[in-house]
Amino acid sequence: MTISTSASLRATFLAExxxxxxxRTLWPALIAALVFAAAGAALVLAAAEPAARVPTDGxxxxxxxxxxxxxxxxxxxxxxxxxxxxLFALLCGVFALEFSRGTYRTMLFAQPRRVPLLVGRxxxxxxxxxxxxxxxxxxxxxxxxxxxxxxxxxAGAWISLDGIGSAAADYAxxxxxxxxxxxxxxxxxxxxxxVPLTLxxxxxxxxxxxxxxGDAWSAGKEFFPGLLLEAxxxxxxxxxxxxxxxxxxxxxxxxxxxxxATAFARRDVTA
Amino acid sequence: xxxxxxxxxxxxxTKRYGGRTAVDGLTMELPRGVxxxxxxxxxxxxxxxxxxxxxxxRPTAGEGTVxxxxxxxxxxxxxxxxxxxxxxxxxxSLTGHENLQVLARLGGHDPxxxxxxxxxxxxxxxGGDRFGTYSLGMKQRLGxxxxxxxxxxxxxxxEPTNGLDPAGMSDMRDLISRLAAEDRSVLVxxxxxxELEQVCDWLLIIEQGRLAYAGPAGEFATRSGAELVLFPAxxxxxxxxxxxxxxxxxxxxxxxxxxxVPLGERDPRLAAATVNRAAANAGLLLAELRIDRxxxxxxxxxxxxxxxx
Numbered sequence: 001m002t003i004s005t006s007a008s009l010r011a012t013f014l015a016e017x018x019x020x021x022x023x024r025t026l027w028p029a030l031i032a033a034l035v036f037a038a039a040g041a042a043l044v045l046a047a048a049e050p051a052a053r054v055p056t057d058g059x060x061x062x063x064x065x066x067x068x069x070x071x072x073x074x075x076x077x078x079x080x081x082x083x084x085x086x087l088f089a090l091l092c093g094v095f096a097l098e099f100s101r102g103t104y105r106t107m108l109f110a111q112p113r114r115v116p117l118l119v120g121r122x123x124x125x126x127x128x129x130x131x132x133x134x135x136x137x138x139x140x141x142x143x144x145x146x147x148x149x150x151x152x153x154x155a156g157a158w159i160s161l162d163g164i165g166s167a168a169a170d171y172a173x174x175x176x177x178x179x180x181x182x183x184x185x186x187x188x189x190x191x192x193x194x195v196p197l198t199l200x201x202x203x204x205x206x207x208x209x210x211x212x213x214g215d216a217w218s219a220g221k222e223f224f225p226g227l228l229l230e231a232x233x234x235x236x237x238x239x240x241x242x243x244x245x246x247x248x249x250x251x252x253x254x255x256x257x258x259x260x261a262t263a264f265a266r267r268d269v270t271a
Numbered sequence: 272x273x274x275x276x277x278x279x280x281x282x283x284x285t286k287r288y289g290g291r292t293a294v295d296g297l298t299m300e301l302p303r304g305v306x307x308x309x310x311x312x313x314x315x316x317x318x319x320x321x322x323x324x325x326x327x328x329r330p331t332a333g334e335g336t337v338x339x340x341x342x343x344x345x346x347x348x349x350x351x352x353x354x355x356x357x358x359x360x361x362x363x364s365l366t367g368h369e370n371l372q373v374l375a376r377l378g379g380h381d382p383x384x385x386x387x388x389x390x391x392x393x394x395x396x397x398g399g400d401r402f403g404t405y406s407l408g409m410k411q412r413l414g415x416x417x418x419x420x421x422x423x424x425x426x427x428x429x430e431p432t433n434g435l436d437p438a439g440m441s442d443m444r445d446l447i448s449r450l451a452a453e454d455r456s457v458l459v460x461x462x463x464x465x466e467l468e469q470v471c472d473w474l475l476i477i478e479q480g481r482l483a484y485a486g487p488a489g490e491f492a493t494r495s496g497a498e499l500v501l502f503p504a505x506x507x508x509x510x511x512x513x514x515x516x517x518x519x520x521x522x523x524x525x526x527x528x529x530x531x532v533p534l535g536e537r538d539p540r541l542a543a544a545t546v547n548r549a550a551a552n553a554g555l556l557l558a559e560l561r562i563d564r565x566x567x568x569x570x571x572x573x574x575x576x577x578x579x580x
Contacts, residue, residue, distance in 0.1 A: 015376035019369075022369060109378075
């Protein structure tokens with residue numbers, strides 16, 4: 001009996017979803033989201049200053065920006081953007097660990113179609129991230145709304161149609177940002193197949209290498225995936241607009257996924 | 272054994288890693304319905320062969336079939352094969368039950384089978400514990416449970432008794448026998464030849480990536496023939512005893528304080544009676560007379576040491 005590609009994808013998605021949505025995963029995730037929401041909102045609000053006192057390319061939103069209809073969810077986007085390296089390291093570890101632990105081998109006994117296995121798992125992880133991000137955004141908006149007065153932020157415009165539109169846009173931006181990091185981490189894990197190696201190469205590449213090269217060669221800011229992800233997280237920078245970052249990252253994500261699938265499909269699984 | 276099509280075949284199956292050849296033109300067949308021991312020294316290519324049969328490793332050359340399907344399309348047969356390779360690799364933070372549930376969904380099997388397979392491997396009361404807390408024996412059993420989720424026609428088990436205590440080995444042996452009784456074919460590798468001897472009815476022996484023997488286990492073990500071992504009551508009688516044995520048409524080999532008499536095709540009990548009577552007629556008293564029947568291990572060791580088996 002040959003299982004179709006779509007059935008394999010569905011089975012893989014369901015299996016990964018089952019693994020991710022256990023109570024022992026959900027409760028810690030919810031607690032982490034709560035802590036992150038409270039701490040992130042407080043830090044972003046505390047760091048906000050009047051526009052006249054901050055440089056135009058500052059990473060943190062100004063008091064004026066926070067008073068916009070989308071100010072409540074900009075708190076969310078800004079807080080998440082700071083967790084980029086942590087998220088990337090986490091994803092590198094998650095993907096590479098399956099090789100170190102030998103669980104890809106076990107999964108291939110159950111699901112020998114390698115590309116659907118890889119894509120279905122990534123889809124489940126991103127669906128889980130999408131649900132988690134929606135919760136985090138809502139929580140952070142609520143915490144920011146409660147704290148706004150204490151930090152002299154005028155939150156009067158947050159509850160409006162424009163506010164909802166901005167919330168959706170910020171959510172989509174963060175989701176694309178997470179997807180970009182996920183596909184980048186997946187590619188490194190598929191090529192290197194080792195947790196320490198993937199972490200070392202990933203962090204060295206997205207951290208010092210891209211930043212130093214980007215500082216020396218400004219065009220690098222338009223091409224390096226790590227810098228583009230940072231630019232997207234900040235809603236665009238003077239060097240790269242958010243739209244350009246989004247489009248380039250979409251192309252990168254597709255390429256990373258294709259390369260990951262090719263590497264996984266063609267190489268022997270010996271671990 | 273039946274006359275049905277073989278459950279797996281390989282023809283010139285080869286795997287090279289750079290300059291090293293792990294499997295070297297392996298050609299073999301496994302009849303349907305047998306429990307086959309897959310034997311060979313460390314590095315002989317057993318695990319690599321199993322990995323190729325399961326689609327984890329691509330052959331460098333050669334071809335083969337599993338359940339009638341080509342090795343180049345593992346997705347066409349792997350759902351009918353259960354496997355445990357290089358030890359059980361599951362998620363340590365998940366319970367035994369959760370691990371099996373994830374794998375059942377992944378393979379498109381009914382997750383309601385999970386309690387049944389847990390019971391089958393004797394883990395029904397530990398299914399709620401995390402895999403990371405299991406002993407090695409329990410992990411092995413959960414690995415077997417995972418292999419059984421899809422009610423496979425063929426089981427491929429690589430060293431399933433690794434790390435098990437004697438009771439665990441006995442349990443595993445019983446489990447394999449029970450699984451084989453359900454009309455399954457089993458290919459099992461192990462270094463514990465005594466264990467394999469008790470459960471296998473077929474043998475595949477490979478050396479340096481090539482097939483050295485394939486056939487019924489019983490025939491292999493008996494191909495070196497039994498031996499008589501004779502201890503005279505008096506050491507001084509050893510030479511005379513050798514002469515008496517030779518007069519009966521048998522070749523005695525001196526081995527320290529006793530004689531060893533290879534019997535070849537002769538009936539061991541009849542030969543023992545003949546030698547005993549001849550010794551008595553010559554006035555020689557035997558302190559010990561026994562028949563050593565060849566075991567799988569002794570025959571195998573002779574074979575890999577290059578002696579005629």
